[in-house]
Amino acid sequence: MARTTGSEGGKTEAAIRIAAASLIARHGFEAVAMRQLASEVGVQAAALYRYFPNKQDLLxxxxxxxxxxxxxxxxxxxxxxxxxxxxxxxxxxxxxxxxxxxxxxxxxxxxxxxxxxxxxxxxxxxxxxxxxxxxxxxxxxxxxxxxxxxxxxxxxxxxxxxxxxxxxxxxxxxxxxxxxxxxxxxxxxxxxxxxxxxxxx
Amino acid sequence: MARTTGSEGGKTEAAIRIAAASLIARHGFEAVAMRQLASEVGVQAAALYRYFPNKQDLLxxxxxxxxxxxxxxxxxxxxxxxxxxxxxxxxxxxxxxxxxxxxxxxxxxxxxxxxxxxxxxxxxxxxxxxxxxxxxxxxxxxxxxxxxxxxxxxxxxxxxxxxxxxxxxxxxxxxxxxxxxxxxxxxxxxxxxxxxxxxxx
Missing domain, CATH: 1.10.357.10 (Tetracycline Repressor, domain 2)
Structure with missing residues (x-):
């Protein structure tokens, strides 16, 4: 797994991971949508897909x-x-x-x-x-x-x-x-x- | 909680509870819809609401x-x-x-x-x-x-x-x-x- 923490991309990726863990812990994986996750992190859904091709891959x-x-x-x-x-x-x-x-x-x-x-x-x-x-x-x-x-x-x-x-x-x-x-x-x-x-x- | 097990209504209620536990265990509560639950039990959604006024009450x-x-x-x-x-x-x-x-x-x-x-x-x-x-x-x-x-x-x-x-x-x-x-x-x-x-x- 590439670790790019420190770079801008690494920070975004880390923010996505933290928000995803929190949303999934509260609502369950199936109930969380990628769009909801993007909005929580404050990025466009397209940015999310750059780091994680789909929800299954993110999990x-x-x-x-x-x-x-x-x-x-x-x-x-x-x-x-x-x-x-x-x-x-x-x-x-x-x-x-x-x-x-x-x-x-x-x-x-x-x-x-x-x-x-x-x-x-x-x-x-x-x-x-x-x-x-x-x-x-x-x-x-x-x-x-x-x-x-x-x-x-x-x-x-x-x-x-x-x-x-x-x-x-x-x-x-x-x-x-x-x-x-x-x-x-x-x-x-x-x-x-x-x-x-x-x-x- | 009324226990009417044995009657037809009691059997339906028990079937709903068993199916609900199974669906929620597999998908998480938020991801399960009452309609999906009714279809799993083989009853109309209206029958479901007779036993459990809403999903929150069922949980x-x-x-x-x-x-x-x-x-x-x-x-x-x-x-x-x-x-x-x-x-x-x-x-x-x-x-x-x-x-x-x-x-x-x-x-x-x-x-x-x-x-x-x-x-x-x-x-x-x-x-x-x-x-x-x-x-x-x-x-x-x-x-x-x-x-x-x-x-x-x-x-x-x-x-x-x-x-x-x-x-x-x-x-x-x-x-x-x-x-x-x-x-x-x-x-x-x-x-x-x-x-x-x-x-x-």
Missing amino acids: FKLMARHMEELLSSWEAKRAQAGLEPASRLADFVEHHIRFHLERRETTHVSNLELRSLSEGQLPVILDLRSRYEAQLRTILQDGMAAGRFTIEDAGLTTMAIIQMITGVIVWYRPQDRLSVDELIARYLIMTLRLVGAAPHH | FKLMARHMEELLSSWEAKRAQAGLEPASRLADFVEHHIRFHLERRETTHVSNLELRSLSEGQLPVILDLRSRYEAQLRTILQDGMAAGRFTIEDAGLTTMAIIQMITGVIVWYRPQDRLSVDELIARYLIMTLRLVGAAPHH
């Missing part, structure tokens, strides 16, 4: 970019992470919660609109999701192999943890009684207990 | 009924449940997973379309959800008071468990390697470990 690019950014952001963090399984798991959980809290609307679109992808697009997005899930599953399996985690089923536990920590974006609001740091600290303790690990220090 | 009734059934179904199960906190928690988790696996489409609508409720409707649905969450929170608090659970934050743990066990409907398919009973057994172990309880016997 795919939004969802693919979200997953690619999630993967590359985690890979960058992982390179600095500890080797100990509990410490790597804690890094994964913290990264996941921060990344998604900063991208609520795109996360919403990514989770809800798998149903709207075309037959050709869906396997690409599902493959990116599998690659991300494999990152967590490997941490769990390494912890099991090292005798540090008590887990019956690494695949199931991967899904359980991802759904538990992604759920945060549904109800958490920055003005809540807990700060993001406190929120993450409590989810870390729950996650470590869930995998039968001693709390992380 | 509200679907979501309210889903939560009311969840609450009354759990209350019936709870009456037969054990008193021991770990056993009540296990009953809650098992009931929650079975209830939602049997109602995937309505669950989907209930989770996704809070955004589409009117200002007057939203508090009613949120109140039903709070009442349900309070059922789980009470079990957790009783377990903490009895020294059986290790939980830092009963409110947060309530949300974490509900999101973890509701997430099952997103990925589980009946033809998966695990049966529903095996699936539930594994989620029970994870939930009990998450709250610091010994596995349930």
Whole structure:
């Protein structure tokens, strides 16, 4: 995917993506028209089609970019992470919660609109999701192999943890009684207990 | 909400609800038209309006009924449940997973379309959800008071468990390697470990 952020074209493209994520999160993909999106961004529909040939292509690019950014952001963090399984798991959980809290609307679109992808697009997005899930599953399996985690089923536990920590974006609001740091600290303790690990220090 | 199931009118109303949940789950509430719904059920639009004065009313009734059934179904199960906190928690988790696996489409609508409720409707649905969450929170608090659970934050743990066990409907398919009973057994172990309880016997 070409990244031209910084240029005028890059700014327009980014503005379209932000407005599209917000409109789709509020109304659902099918209910959003390209004309409505152009008016929200303040460009002519023709300008929109220069960046995204059609609505279907726009949805795919939004969802693919979200997953690619999630993967590359985690890979960058992982390179600095500890080797100990509990410490790597804690890094994964913290990264996941921060990344998604900063991208609520795109996360919403990514989770809800798998149903709207075309037959050709869906396997690409599902493959990116599998690659991300494999990152967590490997941490769990390494912890099991090292005798540090008590887990019956690494695949199931991967899904359980991802759904538990992604759920945060549904109800958490920055003005809540807990700060993001406190929120993450409590989810870390729950996650470590869930995998039968001693709390992380 | 009048329940006339069994009568001809009750059957039509039920058919409308089932078709509406399916259409909304696939396309999103805003994209579904009453005319399309009538054609799916095989009735005239006028017949549809006899049961549901408008699309907004239909959405509200679907979501309210889903939560009311969840609450009354759990209350019936709870009456037969054990008193021991770990056993009540296990009953809650098992009931929650079975209830939602049997109602995937309505669950989907209930989770996704809070955004589409009117200002007057939203508090009613949120109140039903709070009442349900309070059922789980009470079990957790009783377990903490009895020294059986290790939980830092009963409110947060309530949300974490509900999101973890509701997430099952997103990925589980009946033809998966695990049966529903095996699936539930594994989620029970994870939930009990998450709250610091010994596995349930």
